[in-house]
Amino acid sequence: MTLPPVRTARGYAVRSRLLTHVSLLVYVILIIAGSLYPYTGWRVPPDNAMAFLIKPWPRFITHTDTITNVLAYLPLGFLLSRTLRRSHSALGALLLATEGGAILSLMMETAQAFIPVRDASTLDIATNTCGSLLGALFHMWSAPDRFPGRFIARWRARWFLPGTGLGLSLLGLWALSQLGLQAPALITCSIPIHLTPMWETLRHPVLFQPQQAVIFMLEITSLGLFTATLLKPGREAAPALVVLLLAMVVLKFLAAAAFLKLAMLGRLISLEAVSGLGGGILLLVVLLRRGERARPAWAMAMLATFVLAEAAYRLGDPQAPNILPFIAPVPERLFNIAGLAYILSDVWPVLALVYLATRRSFRET
Numbered sequence: 001m002t003l004p005p006v007r008t009a010r011g012y013a014v015r016s017r018l019l020t021h022v023s024l025l026v027y028v029i030l031i032i033a034g035s036l037y038p039y040t041g042w043r044v045p046p047d048n049a050m051a052f053l054i055k056p057w058p059r060f061i062t063h064t065d066t067i068t069n070v071l072a073y074l075p076l077g078f079l080l081s082r083t084l085r086r087s088h089s090a091l092g093a094l095l096l097a098t099e100g101g102a103i104l105s106l107m108m109e110t111a112q113a114f115i116p117v118r119d120a121s122t123l124d125i126a127t128n129t130c131g132s133l134l135g136a137l138f139h140m141w142s143a144p145d146r147f148p149g150r151f152i153a154r155w156r157a158r159w160f161l162p163g164t165g166l167g168l169s170l171l172g173l174w175a176l177s178q179l180g181l182q183a184p185a186l187i188t189c190s191i192p193i194h195l196t197p198m199w200e201t202l203r204h205p206v207l208f209q210p211q212q213a214v215i216f217m218l219e220i221t222s223l224g225l226f227t228a229t230l231l232k233p234g235r236e237a238a239p240a241l242v243v244l245l246l247a248m249v250v251l252k253f254l255a256a257a258a259f260l261k262l263a264m265l266g267r268l269i270s271l272e273a274v275s276g277l278g279g280g281i282l283l284l285v286v287l288l289r290r291g292e293r294a295r296p297a298w299a300m301a302m303l304a305t306f307v308l309a310e311a312a313y314r315l316g317d318p319q320a321p322n323i324l325p326f327i328a329p330v331p332e333r334l335f336n337i338a339g340l341a342y343i344l345s346d347v348w349p350v351l352a353l354v355y356l357a358t359r360r361s362f363r364e365t
Contacts, residue, residue, distance in 0.1 A: 017086070019166065024079040028104070031076065035108035035118075042114050049113045052120040061123065069127035070134065071179075073101050077135025090143070094136045101132025159240065164230045167359070170352050171230075171244065174223065177344035178248045201271040209272055211313050216276020217283065218306035220245075224284040225299035226352050228292075229359075237288055300356050303349045310346075 045051070080097035088096060105128035112118035140146075144153035160168065201207045227244065228237035287298045 016165065020079060020082050024076075024083055027075055027079060031072065031104065032108065034072070036111055036115065038115075038117065041116050043116060045113045049110055052109065052113060053122055055122070057123045058119075058121060066123075066127050069124055070131040073105065073128040073131030074135040074138070076104070077101050077132035077137075078139045079135075080132070081136035081139040085139070090140050094133075094140055097136035097139075098129060098133045101135075102129040105129060105132075159232060159235055160230050161232055167226075167230045167352075167355055170348055170355060171223075171227065173344050173348045173351070175244070175247060177341050177348060179341040198269050198271040198274060211309075212270075212272040213276040213279070215306070215309055215313060216273055217279040218302060218309055220277055220280025221283045221287070222299065222302040222306045222349065222352075224280070225287060225295055225302055226356070228288060228295045229299050229356065233292060237284075241284075296356050296359070300353055303353050303356075307349050307353075 077097050080100045081093045084093040084096050102125065105125045109120040109122075109125055112120045142149040142152060144150055156168070223244065224237060224241045227240050231237060231240060287302075288295070290298060
C-alpha cells in the first residue's frame with residue numbers, strides 16, 4: 001500500500017536528517033583519527049600544551065599541506081551548517097559551523113602537542129577554519145531558495161528520481177576520490193605508481209598493463225550504470241555520464257596542479273586509462289540497451305566485479321598501491337588529502353552496492 005504523500009515526505013525528512021547526523025559523526029571521528037595518528041608515544045609536552053598558540057607560523061609553508069588542511073575541514077563545515085540550519089538562520093548556521101570547525105581544530109592541535117611526531121600549529125587552525133567556512137558557505141549557496149542552489153534544484157528535479165540524494169552524494173564521493181593521483185581513475189600519473197605516459201607505452205608496447213586497463217573499464221562501466229539507476233525514466237544516461245567525466249578530468253588536473261609540479265601535467269594520460277575508457281563506454285552502451293529495469297542488477301554486478309578485480313590486482317602485484325592500514329607499507333599517507341582520496345576510491349563502490357541493495361529505503365515514493 002502506498003503511503004499518503006505527507007506521511008511519506010515526513011518519513012523521508014526524518015531519514016535525511018538521520019543520515020546527516022550520522023555522516024557528521026563519522027566525519028568527526030575520521031578527523032580525530034587522522035589528527036591523533038600514530039596513536040603512540042604520548043608524553044607530557046615540555047612546555048605548556050597551549051604554548052604553540054603564541055609561536056610564529058612555520059618557516060616553510062607548503063601549498064600541499066595548506067590545501068589538505070582546507071579540504072579536510074570543508075565537508076565538516078558543510079555537514080555542520082546542514083545540521084544547524086534546521087534551528088538557526090542561514091547566517092547563524094554559517095557562523096556556528098565555522099566556529100565549530102575552529103574549536104575542533106584547536107582541540108586536535110592541542111592534543112597533537114602530546115604526540116612527539118606531530119607539530120601543533122596555529123597555521124593549521126587557520127586553514128582548518130577556512131575550510132569549515134568554505135563548507136558552510138557552499139551549503140548556504142546550495143539552498144534551493146537562492147542562486148545557484150535554485151538552478152541546481154531545478155536541474156536535479158528535471159533529471160533525477162525523487163529521493164536519490166544519497167545516491168548523488170555517493171557520486172560526489174567518487175568525484176572526490178579523483179583528487180588522488182592513483183589508479184584506478186581515468187587520468188593517472190606515472191609518478192606515484194608505475195604507470196607509463198601514453199606516448200612511451202606506444203613506443204614500447206611491452207610496458208602496457210592490461211590489468212589496469214580492465215580495472216579502468218570496469219570503473220567507467222560501473223559508474224555509468226550506477227548513474228543510470230538514479231535518472232528519471234526516459235532520460236539518457238550518456239549526457240549525465242559526460243558531465244561526470246568532464247568534472248572528473250577537471251578535478252584530476254587541479255589535483256595534479258596542486259600536488260605535483262606544473263611541468264608534470266603533460267605526463268598524466270596513460271594508454272591503460274584511454275583504452276579502459278573506450279572499452280568501458282562500449283560495454284556501457286551495450287548494457288544500457290538491456291532496458292531500464294535491468295540497470296540496477298547490472299550496476300550491482302559490475303560494481304562487485306570492479307571491487308574483486310581491483311582486490312585481485314593489488315594482491316597479485318606487490319607494487320600496486322594499498323591503502324588499508326594492515327597492508328599499507330606507509331600508513332601515514334592515509335591522513336593527507338591524497339590518502340583520503342585513496343580511501344574514497346575503495347569505499348564508494350562498496351557503499352554504492354549497499355545503496356542499490358537498499359535503495360527503496362531512501363526513496364520518497
